[in-house]
Amino acid sequence: xxxxxxxxxxxxxxxxxxxxxxxxxxxxxxxxxxxxxxxxxxxxxxxxxxxxxxxxxxxxxxxxxxxxxxxxxxxxxxxxxxxxxxxxxxxxxxxxxxxxxxxxxxxxxxxxxxxxxxxxxxxxxxxxxxxxxxxxxxxxxxxxxxxxxxxxxxxxxxxxxxxx
Amino acid sequence: xxxxxxxxxxxxxxxxxxxxxxxxxxxxxxxxxxxxxxxxxxxxxxxxxxxxxxxxxxxxxxxxxxxxxxxxxxxxxxxxxxxxxxxxxxxxxxxxxxxxxxxxxxxxxxxxxxxxxxxxxxxxxxxxxxxxxxxxxxxxxxxxxxxxxxxxxxxxxxxxxxxxxxxxxxxxxxxxxxxxxxxxxxxxxxxxxxxxxxxxxxxxxxxxxxxxxxxxxxxxxxxxxxxxxxxxxxxxxxxxxxxxxxxxxxxxxxxxxxxxxxxxxxxxxxxxxxxxxxxxxxxxxxxxxxxxxxxxxxxxxxxxxxxxxxxxxxxxxxxxxxxxxxxxxxxxx
Numbered sequence: 052x053x054x055x056x057x058x059x060x061x062x063x064x065x066x067x068x069x070x071x072x073x074x075x076x077x078x079x080x081x082x083x084x085x086x087x088x089x090x091x092x093x094x095x096x097x098x099x100x101x102x103x104x105x106x107x108x109x110x111x112x113x114x115x116x117x118x119x120x121x122x123x124x125x126x127x128x129x130x131x132x133x134x135x136x137x138x139x140x141x142x143x144x145x146x147x148x149x150x151x152x153x154x155x156x157x158x159x160x161x162x163x164x165x166x167x168x169x170x171x172x173x174x175x176x177x178x179x180x181x182x183x184x185x186x187x188x189x190x191x192x193x194x195x196x197x198x199x200x201x202x203x204x205x206x207x208x209x210x211x212x213x214x215x
Numbered sequence: 216x217x218x219x220x221x222x223x224x225x226x227x228x229x230x231x232x233x234x235x236x237x238x239x240x241x242x243x244x245x246x247x248x249x250x251x252x253x254x255x256x257x258x259x260x261x262x263x264x265x266x267x268x269x270x271x272x273x274x275x276x277x278x279x280x281x282x283x284x285x286x287x288x289x290x291x292x293x294x295x296x297x298x299x300x301x302x303x304x305x306x307x308x309x310x311x312x313x314x315x316x317x318x319x320x321x322x323x324x325x326x327x328x329x330x331x332x333x334x335x336x337x338x339x340x341x342x343x344x345x346x347x348x349x350x351x352x353x354x355x356x357x358x359x360x361x362x363x364x365x366x367x368x369x370x371x372x373x374x375x376x377x378x379x380x381x382x383x384x385x386x387x388x389x390x391x392x393x394x395x396x397x398x399x400x401x402x403x404x405x406x407x408x409x410x411x412x413x414x415x416x417x418x419x420x421x422x423x424x425x426x427x428x429x430x431x432x433x434x435x436x437x438x439x440x441x442x443x444x445x446x447x448x449x450x451x452x453x454x455x456x457x458x459x460x461x462x463x464x465x466x467x468x469x470x471x472x473x474x475x476x477x478x479x480x481x482x483x484x485x486x487x488x489x490x491x492x493x494x495x496x497x498x499x500x501x502x503x504x505x506x507x508x509x510x511x512x513x514x515x516x517x518x519x520x521x522x523x524x525x526x527x528x529x530x531x532x533x534x535x536x537x538x539x540x541x542x543x544x545x546x547x548x
Contacts, residue, residue: 116489120530137502151496151507159492159517162321164535202535 074194076103077122078131079114083141085133087177092184099184100191103131110134111172112145116156119170123202129169129194131186136174146174168193169200220276220397223255223267224306225296227282227289228316228366232383233307234258234281239386247393251276255296264292267299275299277396279306279379283316283527284367288360297373302396304408305369308382308477311407312487313527315382317366320526320533321518324364368528378407382477382524385463409462411481414474417461420446429500433513436472447473448498453520458484458491477524486530488521495521 080086086107092099108114111134119130132153134146153172160170173186226234237244254275255262278300284290297303308314319327328345332338350357369375379392392408395401402408415421424446434451441447447454447468455476456468467474480487499510514520522529 116493117484117486117530120486120489124530147502148497150502150504151499151511152493154504154507155492155496155511155514155517156489158511159488159521162516162518162534163531165531200535202531 072195072199074102074128074191074199075126076129076131076190076194077127078103078105078133079108079111079118080105080133081111081113081135081141081146082107082109084135084139084177085111085173085175085183088133088175088179088183091177091180095180097180097184099187102191103187110140110142110145111149112140112142112147114149114152116152119156123165123169123200126200126202128197128200129171129190131190132170132172133175133183133186134172136176139176165200166197168197219250219252221254221270221274222251223253223275223278223296223300224258225255225278225280225282225292226258227280227292227310227369228285229282229307229309229314231258233309236307236381236383236386236389237279240390241386243386243390250397264295267295270299272298273301275301277302277304279304280369281305281307281310281383283309283313284363284369284372285316285319286360286362290363290372293369293373302376302401303369303373304392305375305378307384308380308479308524310369311378311380311528312479312525313366313368314524317368317524317527318519318522319366322534323536324362365533366527371527376404377402378405378479380407380409380460380478381463385466387464388462407460407479407482409460409478412461413481414456414459414461414463414465414468414478418446418456418465418468420444420468423449425449428498430498430510431500431506432510433495441471443471453495453514455487455491455521455523457494458487475523476521479525479528487525488518488529491521492517 080089086105089105111132114132119132122130132149134149135141137146140146150172153170157167157170161167171190175183175186224234224237240247253260254270255267255278275296278296280293280296280303282289284293305311309316313320332340332345333343346359348359348361350359370378377392379388381388384392388409395408410417415424418424423444428449430451432451433453436452439450439452441452442450448456452473454468454473456474458480459474459476460478460481463478465474476487476491480490484490495514496511499507501507501510518526526533
């Protein structure tokens with residue numbers, strides 16, 4: 052919150068001091084591949100962008116589109132889904148279901164005015180720690196360029212929304 | 216003789232179909248009229264706002280309010296009726312979920328006004344006059360209610376006790392709701408007064424729904440001669456049945472048309488559109504991205520199909536205005 056007692060030059064300095072935008076990314080990783088890749092990246096002491104909050108799910112096919120929308124609605128600037136490579140799903144077909152949902156969800160998000168790069172699906176196997184690191188950094192950079200999502204806030208602010 | 220319970224009906228952003236439901240009760244409407252005292256019902260009876268204002272706070276047993284909230288007037292009336300009523304019921308899809316008027320949340324107010332008052336082919340408006348809240352004419356100031364950028368459900372504006380689903384609610388759903396209220400055994404606040412199962416559970420074509428279904432494309436009703444017995448999803452039609460609350464007794468299916476989702480989700484689903492998207496997308500047969508895209512392209516308007524009645528109540532609520540990178544906050548005012 053800006054301090055009301057600041058004079059204008061102080062206020063300008065205050066704005067200039069604001070830290071650069073750090074994207075908030077929510078990631079859903081499957082238990083068998085991408086989560087293990089994240090684990091390997093950690094135990095290998097790889098450094099990568101710290102912007103990702105990971106939620107472990109048993110399979111990328113478990114990622115309900117509601118999870119993705121809920122993440123956006125709660126302030127995520129980007130959502131990443133990680134699963135096993137095609138053909139490698141622990142449950143045979145879960146990642147194909149994830150892919151189909153992802154393709155349709157992406158189109159729907161476009162209709163809702165949410166940029167394409169904010170939702171991403173990646174196949175990362177348990178041994179691909181290096182690829183995991185690259186995807187994390189790349190996603191954060193792409194979302195950083197887009198800026199904050201700033202979903203219009205929920206109902207509490209409506210009384211302020213002036214009718215014309 | 217004890218005083219009869221007072222009941223009110225009101226409409227906001229809606230088409231009038233919900234009012235029609237009350238009339239569609241046919242003879243049963245007489246029983247209801249005999250049991251209650253209707254104190255406000257603009258569509259049928261000549262009461263005015265001042266009549267509602269004159270009633271003591273909380274003196275109305277139940278108000279059935281249909282329609283979404285879109286203008287300042289509707290918002291005021293929602294607050295007024297909330298204050299005057301013991302129970303406020305969101306009646307019908309628009310009030311419950313946002314309804315068809317809620318699809319306006321895919322656009323901004325300016326383009327809607329332009330489209331309706333300037334661009335539509337049947338409009339003659341050479342001077343481009345748009346409605347405004349204050350207008351001067353012959354020395355008088357004329358006022359109109361203001362319209363909000365975003366269409367809201369009733370419960371996003373005031374506290375709502377119960378929801379009566381449907382576009383419009385079927386006479387049976389309404390009758391059951393009224394009898395529930397009159398019985399004195401009230402369900403927990405926030406209950407949707409209809410069975411809490413998916414429409415497929417009560418669908419007359421349920422037996423023909425295959426265990427495993429995979430589709431290479433979706434079809435729209437005009438593209439196919441629809442079999443009157445077979446599950447509509449199995450025929451490739453986009454039927455919202457799996458993600459929609461039942462209780463309506465499937466009149467659309469009986470009319471050989473797919474469910475469009477008007478009764479909203481069951482209590483276990485937060486976002487109806489996301490849920491049907493999930494269900495429908497996973498029916499696609501292919502495992503290859505280009506083919507998957509081709510199959511899904513046969514759903515030309517995902518938001519309009521999956522959120523036909525529920526956009527304002529969805530997790531995202533509306534289309535986001537383009538986020539610019541200038542760092543300014545989005546224009547709310």
